[in-house]
Amino acid sequence: MGSFLSLAGPKSRTSEHDEGSQHETCKRQRMSSSFNEENPRLIPSLPDEISILILARLPRICYFDLRLVSRNWKATITSPELFNLRKELGKTEEWLYILTKVEEDRLLWHALDPLSRRWQRLPSMPNVVYEEESRKVSSGLWMWNMVGPSIKIADVIRGWLGRKDTLDQMPFCGCAIGAVDGCLYVLGGFSSASTMRCVWRFDPILNAWSEVTPMSTGRAYCKTGILNDKLYVVGGVSRGRGGLTPLQSAEVFDPCTDTWSQIPSMPFSRAQVLPTAFLADMLKPIATGMTSYMGRLCVPQSLYSWPFFVDVGGEIYDPETNSWVEMPIGMGDGWPARQAGTKLSVVVDGELYAFDPSSSLDSGNIKVYDQKEDAWKVVIGKVPICDFTDSESPYLLAGFHGKLHIITKDANHDIAVLQADLRDNLGFPPSTSPSCSAASSHEHSDLLAETETVVWKVIATRDFGTAELVSCQVLDI
Structure with a gap:
């Protein structure tokens, strides 16, 4: 803090460290002075760079009320610069975000501050209409009102056997959830029996949802993981003529550039050695989980044939070699599974x-x-x-x-x-x-x-x- 305070004087030292601190402080001064011309100071009798240092040290749970003080305060509280300063000061906080499904066929997010044990409800995800250009369906596709209390993953699996009726009536969106660079992401899912490419991002600083660049492929029930501050999406299912088709493809999202890039598809190597063509046609391989571990993506896999599933190990993606290798036998075969084989x-x-x-x-x-x-x-x-x-x-x-x-x-x-x-x-x-x-x-x-x-x-x-x-x-x- 001393380096920040010393910048207020006209004779500050110009070492490399002080020059960097001076640059950041000047940015804070420019930011704070432009908030309200009538009252340029956040706290009377204090320079704004000092006021911002004070605000950065407050618990984040206080920001929900502080933003109501004035337009000046709201602009400061919702500024990325304030949160960058919190990182510099070591004042970041880990919050838990929980997605729930309610009877009214809605998805609702809630945030928990573990320190104060206070809950906050996030703004509702937007209801956005997507029109199917290829089919020219005027009614459009509704993404977020696709949640039902009774549909299970098991019902999805029936679609892999060609039962289109189950899929056509499926009300659960099947979206995937991820978190990278301080934001929540909701990816893909089902809408009117079609898989979607769209991606929505929640920025907790702005407390608002926005749409970002969509995935290259429509996916539902895909798996997500974080490596090197990038969001990886693997597998899932897509809508095909014969029902749902498991996906082997994978892609990665860079939040800094808002772009998606392809990575090699999962080989599903152990699924390729089935003894007969009948089993190969009947058993459908799918990724049943994904975790970032030891700098790589670990993806356990299973073979499905309703109502059974069989674990077949898994594969690991190494970003340094941009390639997949087979998961160690003990890791893949012993990975605990929950309902419907998801892990x-x-x-x-x-x-x-x-x-x-x-x-x-x-x-x-x-x-x-x-x-x-x-x-x-x-x-x-x-x-x-x-x-x-x-x-x-x-x-x-x-x-x-x-x-x-x-x-x-x-x-x-x-x-x-x-x-x-x-x-x-x-x-x-x-x-x-x-x-x-x-x-x-x-x-x-x-x-x-x-x-x-x-x-x-x-x-x-x-x-x-x-x-x-x-x-x-x-x-x-």
């Missing part, structure tokens, strides 16, 4: 975690991947999850503040964010943890469960009514 995972502090639901559908355990032994090991023997209903996503995984988190519904059917404080990431699995009834307390700081290797804590809860969990992302801003 959720998260990397926390360099460790790859996945949730493995139990056969009784009332609990599960957490596994961690041991790269040296190429094996998944149970690190948490029992996870206190209470809601294993027909929800497409009865639980979600997230990593923030250096901890593993599970988002699910508690005993009161409120959405709860549970933090796992692992004492030994690769230790032996705990014996038994207390039942989930301990989670019914609404005191966020209450201890949920404690064992030899993990302490569960309720970070936050909220009553979202009958809303179902869809997805989640973490933004560090």
Whole structure:
């Protein structure tokens, strides 16, 4: 801060560091002086560069109210420069963003500040009409009103066998979610039985949605991952004449240039060695997950033939060589799967975690991947999850503040964010943890469960009514 303050004097030093600081401070001065000609100062009796330094140190949860003070303050609070300064000062904050599906056939986003434990509802995603130019359909395609409470991924799989009726009636949008460069992205999905290319971005600084360059291919249920501050999109399905067709193609989005680029398609190498042409025609390969791990994209895969799915390992994309290699056998074959074979995972502090639901559908355990032994090991023997209903996503995984988190519904059917404080990431699995009834307390700081290797804590809860969990992302801003 001293270097910033010293710039106020006429005889500041001109070292390389000070010149850079002087340049940034001059930018802040120009920005702040142009906000309101009648009252050029944000805080009376203080230079604006000092006021901006003060605002940058405030918790981000305060900005929702501060932007209402005046036009000057709103312009400052919504300025990217203020958030760049927060990065310089080490004042960025990790927030959890949760996507829910409500009965009114809508997708709703909610943000949680883990420090204040306060929730914020994001602006609704826009209802945008897309006209099919090739078919010249005047009625258009509605993207965001495509969510229904009863359709499951299993119903989508039926379309791969040529059942067009199921697809034509599908109300769930099947969009993918990603986060890069401090923004949320919603990609593709279904609309009127067609797969879409469109991409929407939510900027938390402006608190607004905007449309960006669309993908080169229409996709639904595709997988996303982040590498080197770029958003990768892999696989999914597209609409074909015979129903849904799994995609092997992949592409990458650069938020700095707002452009998409193609990368090599997934080979699906293990799906190519099926013993008969009949099986090759019946079993459809598809990417069932994707995680950025050790600087590469890990994509587990499965073969589907309704109502069965078979794990077939996976493949790993290396951006340095721009090529795919087969996933280690233990990693691919042992990757835990949830409903319909989809696989959720998260990397926390360099460790790859996945949730493995139990056969009784009332609990599960957490596994961690041991790269040296190429094996998944149970690190948490029992996870206190209470809601294993027909929800497409009865639980979600997230990593923030250096901890593993599970988002699910508690005993009161409120959405709860549970933090796992692992004492030994690769230790032996705990014996038994207390039942989930301990989670019914609404005191966020209450201890949920404690064992030899993990302490569960309720970070936050909220009553979202009958809303179902869809997805989640973490933004560090």
